[in-house]
Amino acid sequence: MDSALGSNELRIDRERLWATLEASARIGPGRAGGLRRLALDDADREMRDLFVAWCREAGLTVTVDRVGNIAARRPGREPELPPVVIGSHLDTQVAGGRYDGILGVLSGLEVIRTLNERGIETRRPIELIDWSNEEGARFTPPMLASGAFAGLHPVDWVLGRRDDDGKVFGEELARIGYAGEAPVGGRPLDAYFELHIEQGPILEAEGVPLGIVTGGYATRGFNIDIRGENAHSGPTPMAKRRNALVGAGYLIVAVNEIGWQFAEGEGKATAARLEVWPNKAGILSDWAQLTCDFRHPDPAATAEMERLLKAAIPEAARKARVEIEIVEDWTFGDERFDAACIGLVRESAAELGVPARDILSQAGHDAYHLSRICPTALLFTPCRDGVTHNEAEHIELDDTAPGVDVLLHAVLKRANR
Secondary structure: OOOOOOOOOOOOOOHHHHHHHHHHOOOOOOOOEEOOOOOOOOHHOOOOHHHHHHHHHHOOEEEHHHHHEEEEEOOOOOOOOOOOOEOOOOEEEEEEEOOOHHHHHHHHHHOOOOOHHOOOOOOOOOEEEOOOOOOOOOOOOOOOOOOOOOOOOOOHHHHEEEEEOOHHHHHHHHHHHHOOOEOOOOOOOEEEEEEEOOOOOOOHHOOOOEEEEEEEEEEEEEEEEEEEOOOOOOOOOOOOOHHHHHHHHHHHHHHHHHHHHHHHOOOEEEEEEEEEOOOOOOOOOOOOEEEEEEEEEEEEHHEEEHHHHHHHHHHHHHHHHEEEEEEEEEEOOEEEEHHHHHHHHHHHHHOOOOOOEEEEEEEOOOOHHOOOOOOOEEEOOOHHHHHHOOOOOOOOHHHHHHHHHHHHHHHHHHOOO
């Protein structure tokens, strides 16, 4: 065992981590200083290529599975043992920041680089995974490929998902060269660790560099189809109109009002996305699809918000004279993370003198899906003003590095278990 193993002097190379983040930030630049790197677009391919090159330079064995998840493996002394996995995502929102997901992947790379630099071997292998399409900005639902890995989505269903332009997930994977052959999931993992910016203001406001995530806000998401009938916007009498856009409008208002009913208890309701066809002047639309979600720290409250949505659908349909149907739904955030992995994070933070606090996650993360199949821990580091899914998203290296040091030590402890 290397003399550095378990030493409180072991730290990441902060400047190397920052330089790696800056290199990422040059791929898929947005209009306002952030990133627009949608899953399976050309910028995503360029970032994947650079990530794979970095992993191979670090001596890792790279494999790609059928839904495009990239796994980079560092061998252990006992290679037959299930690996300890570090992961997150490299895709972004349409107007995204430089760090959401990206920090987690590149922090994992920095952990491995640090172990290599110090000549530290581990009993178990360590794997670093970039999960495809975490954001759901191009293909819904979010956390799509980690969900397939965890057995929540059939692989062929994922490969058949379409974006707004009708482009197919599997075909886009092949186009960018990341339609891998490795099986999706179905193999044992010892544990999973994910580091992520908080995407909220708590840590920065309290001056605490590390959040130890104990669970998430229970979330229910829906794709809802509204079907009406095309008609001329001029001569068609109001009594004969079946405008899908109007039906969607009634439902959007209902979703927002449900959010306000639960706001005092930190409940949130979002009408996030609306597609309409044909969406042209002079004609009533015959189809619309609304994407919405509900979040609350109490799963029972989220369930009640869902009940209220379903109760609002018949009234919205009646008033607009349309048909409304929930065509897809998804759930995440009511998972709880592993006590032993959380214990390693707490222990490592205490040994390194890094202040930490327990926190709930209000956003979705790949860690939610992984927690269903292996022991999992999720770590948060601060971001300025809690701004995220915004090109103004910002972190400071001095506030971030302590959390990455904790990740390094926690993974090292687990990999030598």
